[in-house]
Amino acid sequence: MAAIRTARERAREELTREIKAEARRQLGVEGAQKLSLRAVARELGMVSSALYRYYPSRDDLLTALIIDAYDALGEQVEQAVAAVPTADTRARWVALCHAARAWALASPHEYALVYGTPVPGYSAPQETVVPAARVPMVLIALLDDTVGRFELEAAPRPLRGPVAQQMADLAAQFAPSLNPVLAARGVAAWAQLFGLISFELFGQFVGSADPADGLFDYSVEDLADHLGLGPAVGGDGRAQS
Numbered sequence: 001m002a003a004i005r006t007a008r009e010r011a012r013e014e015l016t017r018e019i020k021a022e023a024r025r026q027l028g029v030e031g032a033q034k035l036s037l038r039a040v041a042r043e044l045g046m047v048s049s050a051l052y053r054y055y056p057s058r059d060d061l062l063t064a065l066i067i068d069a070y071d072a073l074g075e076q077v078e079q080a081v082a083a084v085p086t087a088d089t090r091a092r093w094v095a096l097c098h099a100a101r102a103w104a105l106a107s108p109h110e111y112a113l114v115y116g117t118p119v120p121g122y123s124a125p126q127e128t129v130v131p132a133a134r135v136p137m138v139l140i141a142l143l144d145d146t147v148g149r150f151e152l153e154a155a156p157r158p159l160r161g162p163v164a165q166q167m168a169d170l171a172a173q174f175a176p177s178l179n180p181v182l183a184a185r186g187v188a189a190w191a192q193l194f195g196l197i198s199f200e201l202f203g204q205f206v207g208s209a210d211p212a213d214g215l216f217d218y219s220v221e222d223l224a225d226h227l228g229l230g231p232a233v234g235g236d237g238r239a240q241s
Helices: 002-030 037-044 048-052 058-082 089-106 108-115 126-132 134-143 162-174 180-201 213-227
Strands: none
Touching (some): 002 037, 002 058, 002 108, 037 048, 058 089, 058 108, 058 126, 058 134, 089 108, 089 134, 089 213, 108 180, 126 134, 134 180, 162 180, 180 213
């Protein structure tokens, strides 16, 4: 019986992959708003009732695709950052940015699903939160890395009003030693990073900065300056040239 169950599990996993692959294909052709379980079932030669045993609704299938997209992006970013020496915080930031852009350019429809126009009538469930946080958590860890060399100006613009409490709460939850000003700049840098990627992917740089390689490289380094990310630090604590 165990062997039979294992075979069934393998068959289910394979069909699940086929369902999601067809759904991704339809994302590229029709967009997320027109994703249909019936259309997916028809293309796979299945009856709709059989597909409903895997995904009871379109929203369940969308959620699975969203989680896969966030996980794929997160894995690519995590691996890119991990490949850079810990002491070179600036290079780790650059690796993060370029890995995110590379994934988006290679997977434009999945990127649009998670960072594009919201799908009408769809509300992402709680299970998408952890996958969605993978890239931000890499950035938070990078900014909170005491091995890194941060050079914020002596008197940075102070945080006032609600944002001061928001950044204090953010730091307290994820990185208690993180300077709230650096937390605020990190959130803004994260938004600008994905804004740059979105503008490039959705054709907003045509006529101004297309191709966008040069602008992206410049912006990544400029954001590194704003975050106070210095060059790599050697074992003696001195910056490496």
